[in-house]
Amino acid sequence: MEKLSGKMKKFIHKETILTDIKKAALNIFLLTLEDNQISEAINPGQFLQLKIKGKILRRPFSIFSRSNNTIKILFRVCGEGTKILSEMKPQSKLDIIGPLGNGFPLDSKSPLFIAGGLGVAPLNFLANEIKNSGKFIYGTKHENEFVALSFPETTKHKIIKISEEKDKKNVCDILPEHLENTDTVYASGPRKMLKKVADICTKNKTTCFITWEERMGCGFGLCQSCAVKTRAGYKMTCADGPVFNINELDWHEH
Amino acid sequence: MSINFAGLTLNNPYLAASGCFGYGGELENIFQNQKWGGCVSKTITVEKRDGNPPPRIFETEGGIINRIGLQNCGLTNFLSKELPRIKNLPYPVIVSIFGNTIDEWKTLLTTLEENNVPAVELNLSCPNLKGEVVVRNIDLCTNIVRELKKISGIPVIAKINAIYSPVELSCGLKEAGIDGIVCSNTFPAGVYHNGKFYEGGLSGPAIKPVVLKTIFKIKENVDIDLAACGGIWNSSDIEDYRSAGARAFVLGSVLLTNPDTISDFTTAF
Ligand SMILES: Cc1cc2nc3c(=O)[nH]c(=O)nc-3n(C[C@H](O)[C@H](O)[C@H](O)COP(=O)(O)O)c2cc1C
Ligand code: FES
Numbered sequence: 440m441e442k443l444s445g446k447m448k449k450f451i452h453k454e455t456i457l458t459d460i461k462k463a464a465l466n467i468f469l470l471t472l473e474d475n476q477i478s479e480a481i482n483p484g485q486f487l488q489l490k491i492k493g494k495i496l497r498r499p500f501s502i503f504s505r506s507n508n509t510i511k512i513l514f515r516v517c518g519e520g521t522k523i524l525s526e527m528k529p530q531s532k533l534d535i536i537g538p539l540g541n542g543f544p545l546d547s548k549s550p551l552f553i554a555g556g557l558g559v560a561p562l563n564f565l566a567n568e569i570k571n572s573g574k575f576i577y578g579t580k581h582e583n584e585f586v587a588l589s590f591p592e593t594t595k596h597k598i599i600k601i602s603e604e605k606d607k608k609n610v611c612d613i614l615p616e617h618l619e620n621t622d623t624v625y626a627s628g629p630r631k632m633l634k635k636v637a638d639i640c641t642k643n644k645t646t647c648f649i650t651w652e653e654r655m656g657c658g659f660g661l662c663q664s665c666a667v668k669t670r671a672g673y674k675m676t677c678a679d680g681p682v683f684n685i686n687e688l689d690w691h692e693h
Numbered sequence: 694m695s696i697n698f699a700g701l702t703l704n705n706p707y708l709a710a711s712g713c714f715g716y717g718g719e720l721e722n723i724f725q726n727q728k729w730g731g732c733v734s735k736t737i738t739v740e741k742r743d744g745n746p747p748p749r750i751f752e753t754e755g756g757i758i759n760r761i762g763l764q765n766c767g768l769t770n771f772l773s774k775e776l777p778r779i780k781n782l783p784y785p786v787i788v789s790i791f792g793n794t795i796d797e798w799k800t801l802l803t804t805l806e807e808n809n810v811p812a813v814e815l816n817l818s819c820p821n822l823k824g825e826v827v828v829r830n831i832d833l834c835t836n837i838v839r840e841l842k843k844i845s846g847i848p849v850i851a852k853i854n855a856i857y858s859p860v861e862l863s864c865g866l867k868e869a870g871i872d873g874i875v876c877s878n879t880f881p882a883g884v885y886h887n888g889k890f891y892e893g894g895l896s897g898p899a900i901k902p903v904v905l906k907t908i909f910k911i912k913e914n915v916d917i918d919l920a921a922c923g924g925i926w927n928s929s930d931i932e933d934y935r936s937a938g939a940r941a942f943v944l945g946s947v948l949l950t951n952p953d954t955i956s957d958f959t960t961a962f
Contacts, residue, residue: 452953495897495950496752520752536952654748656759656949661715663735663761664750673743673764692746 450659451476452536459529463513463586467557468525469503470512472533478505482542483565484650484682487512488658490534491520497536498524499655499677501561501627504589513560513586539658540681543648547623549573552596553610553636555628559586561650562627566590574599574617578610578628611635618643626650634693637685647685651676668692696730698941699873699918700848701785701812703730707958708787710922710945711736711814711852712761716771717786718778720952728959729784730941733875734775736789736816739797741767751884751891756899756924757946758884760891763791763819768801772808785811787850791819798837799844806847813847818854818878819894828857828878835865842870854878855900855907855923863915873918875943876911877904897946898924905937912938928958 459471477487481502487510488497498520503513516525527533543565550573552562559577566575567590578601579585585600592598599617603609611632618624618639624647626636633649640647653676656664660678667676668689674680694705709732714720716734720727744764751758766774771788779786788810792798802813815837818828827833834851841849851866853859855877863874879894880903901924908921921934922943931942947954 490950494752495755495757495946496750497950534951654750656750656757657713657952659952660719662713662750662759662949663744663764664759666744666747666749666764668746 450537450539451480452534454532454534457527457529457531457533458509460525460527465581465583467513467515467584467586469586470514470524470527472510472512472535473508474510474535475508477535477537478508478510481505481510481538483545483568484542484561484648485538485540486658486681487535487537488539488655489524491523493523494520496656497658499539499652499658499681501650501681502564503560504564504567513557513563515557536658540677541679543625543650543682544623545569547571547573547625549620549622550596551617551621551624552576553614553624553626553628554578555610555632556580556584558626558628558632558650559588560627562625563588563590565625566596572596573621576601576610576613576617578602580604611639614639615643618645621645623648630693634690637688637690640685648682649685649688650681651683651688652681694730696940698730698920699812699850701731701787703941704728704784705730705959706941707955708732708920708941708943709948709955710943711789711816712759713945713948716766716775716779718775718782727953727955729955731785731787732782733787733789733814733943734771734779735765736763736791736819737765737768737771737801738763738791738793739768739800741765741770748886748891749893751886751893753882753884753895754899756882756895756897757949758882758891758893758895759879760893768804772804776808776810780809787812787814789814789816789852791816792837795837795840798841802841802845802849806845811847812850812872813845814850814852814875815841816852816878818852818857826854826857826881828854828862831858831862831865834862835869838866838869838871848872850875850920852876852878852922854880855904856880859907860910860914863911863917867915867917871917873920873941874911875920875922875941876907877923896923898926900924901930901933905933908934908939909937931958 745762882895904923921939
């Protein structure tokens, strides 16, 4: 399966209107942007670079969902940039660039999604777009950190929620028991979790794609800020990723 | 708006800074219509370099700190992969180079010249390298330039740093035969990130007043083609640098904020 390439394709740089912003869970916000160009072009796993007022570096965000004329972004307030974003008012303007990077392959027959925390964002989008049904494992630290997923559970994917606080285990603990009948694992979440998922899938010989996060500058391969160690040396998260097959990365380094 | 800078004819005085615009040709199909006077490639070395482990970039008040560590594809790959697409651009790409020894500097220059590169920029001033920054050793710098000018027929431009004896160095470089000077590279700086200390180079609006003063002082003392580089964000920055004596204007960090800056600039003037 090939990653859906967006590399060096034309991307769109424009001003959009933020039409809605609401709290989705503890410290987590869901932001709606008015747009009909990027939403049409973007694949699950690709990302946007948002300009944040008063900041020099843009901030990369993956897409939580799209409709004909909106895109939704999910984010946690974890620094100054996201704080400013969380305080923006509906109808304000936002400068965005996208779609950037490479997206997930969509041709899985029996997918398994495994999301940790905010990693749920790109997988929610992916789970909406993949035709065949499968399972969606979604874990958080605390119960109040779950956000509502936006695909119909009954007709799409079976959702399995785990909170470390309540269940005393995490998504990786239950992954092995769900791998049977899975042809592809799609993972997104903290690095520690991704490393474990990669380890489990490698041992089980299951195809697995992850989405990688790294601090970014430009977002399209020009500044070499977003290096990630792969088996072929450093590659750029923004232009070579952010979606990688687990076999591409050098996991000893992570 | 066309100017002559360091022996090069440029359609306008705006250049993309080294390291902020790839090797020059990557965005060919994305920003086809960008009206640069020219651009400077990412610094290349004889051997390919891996650069530093991540994280490599941070934001500070009014600036950014990078610690890329001169990751580049090396001379051979540059010639085979990057040069062909650079040749199709509607503006000249000045190739930035760094040598560990005088022989490496010479190899880079002669090879690029043989391959019809219009000019080179000597990166004498990267703070992201282990050991001493070349630019702190004025004799070494002037010696490199003197040796290179003996063998070169294309313009040789020096990229210096505003914080290491810039006036004295510029005098020396001029005597050695340099064709133009770009001031400045990033300033050595530090940042704590997740409790860990990282060193890197500071760029952006935070360094502009220091670079501005330096341009002014160099111009006062040396008659040389000068390009200003440091925190250029808008037309008033250009006016400041022009008043201080710069003839060309090099845009770096701003491209990370707004990759279309050049379009805004060229329509505004
Ligand atoms: C991400 C990044 C990478 C850079 N890489 C190089 C480089 O390879 N060679 C070089 O001479 N300067 C490099 N620079 C320095 C810029 O060319 C420029 O001198 C500096 O950023 C100051 O200009 P600014 O304030 O407009 O960014 C780099 C700067 C940044 C931000
Ligand atoms: S962010 Fe600039 S190369 Fe990836």
